[in-house]
Amino acid sequence: MTSLLITDSVFQGHTMPAGHPERPERLRAIERALAVPEFAALQREAATPAPLDAATLAHPDEYVRIIAASAPSEGFRFLDADTSMSPGTMPALLAAMGAACRAVDTVATGAVANAFVASRPPGHHAEKATPMGFCFFNTVAIAARHAQKAHGMTRIAILDWDVHHGNGTQDIFWDDRDILFISSHEMPLYPGTGAENETGRHGMIHNVPLLAGTDGATFRATYDAKVFPRLEAHKPEMILISAGFDAHRRDPLANLRLEAEDFGWATQRVMEIADRVCGGKIVSLLEGGYDLEGLSTSVTAHMRELMKA
Numbered sequence: 001m002t003s004l005l006i007t008d009s010v011f012q013g014h015t016m017p018a019g020h021p022e023r024p025e026r027l028r029a030i031e032r033a034l035a036v037p038e039f040a041a042l043q044r045e046a047a048t049p050a051p052l053d054a055a056t057l058a059h060p061d062e063y064v065r066i067i068a069a070s071a072p073s074e075g076f077r078f079l080d081a082d083t084s085m086s087p088g089t090m091p092a093l094l095a096a097m098g099a100a101c102r103a104v105d106t107v108a109t110g111a112v113a114n115a116f117v118a119s120r121p122p123g124h125h126a127e128k129a130t131p132m133g134f135c136f137f138n139t140v141a142i143a144a145r146h147a148q149k150a151h152g153m154t155r156i157a158i159l160d161w162d163v164h165h166g167n168g169t170q171d172i173f174w175d176d177r178d179i180l181f182i183s184s185h186e187m188p189l190y191p192g193t194g195a196e197n198e199t200g201r202h203g204m205i206h207n208v209p210l211l212a213g214t215d216g217a218t219f220r221a222t223y224d225a226k227v228f229p230r231l232e233a234h235k236p237e238m239i240l241i242s243a244g245f246d247a248h249r250r251d252p253l254a255n256l257r258l259e260a261e262d263f264g265w266a267t268q269r270v271m272e273i274a275d276r277v278c279g280g281k282i283v284s285l286l287e288g289g290y291d292l293e294g295l296s297t298s299v300t301a302h303m304r305e306l307m308k309a
């Protein structure tokens, strides 16, 4: 079966001030890496924008309206010290939601084995009603709710291997009984949440903090001991990945020491679990990853495994 790749130049229209690490070049590096013959068999699609209402799957109406009204017609508008909107931000946000929901639809119906969405801005730091950490709408949370609403799924798992804690996703699903949220992340590090004792109202939050300097061997052992057993035990009907690649050793915003191959390994393991519990249904959404070489080689390793389905 084929894998779906959704990306779009609209995601490069969201800009932040010069020197900001979350920059359009990230997607250009990914596009270059996936333009080689090895990836010719990918099913490729551009993004179709979702209606703004899609954001209300994960955020209150008023918050969604405030974000939409905050977009500047020129220049930047800062929502926090390192999170700002540009004229291209709303089109990118709508396209990111549309792409994520399209990926869920395509995988849920079995038209493709799995999907990867290379979009910006990232989403996992966006809480119910707070934009932060380069994020405005929580795309992976919206995708999870869409899978439930549009495809009648109940049990979803979200695995977040971005090096930063997915505080926004945790916030949105804190009270949920059916969505398992697993986050591994360097700790202490931005945003400061993600301790093991943060487990959610019904024990569906599973945080796996990692120490600075964690290498691939320790990462793999930790995932085998703490992440994969919990993921499989949940018996999700679909697995969503908040796929940040900033745990790569080259990343300037964090201090883990993963190699691209470690992301390939994790992808393969998630696929084995998905094959056993949900017919292989995986939708992976780009989050962070700020070193262009670390990002593009890691995405390559991730996509290479996904294509083996």
Ligand SMILES: [Zn+2]
Pocket (backbone or CB within 6 Å): 162, 163, 164, 244, 246, 287, 288, 289
């Ligand atoms: Zn990150």
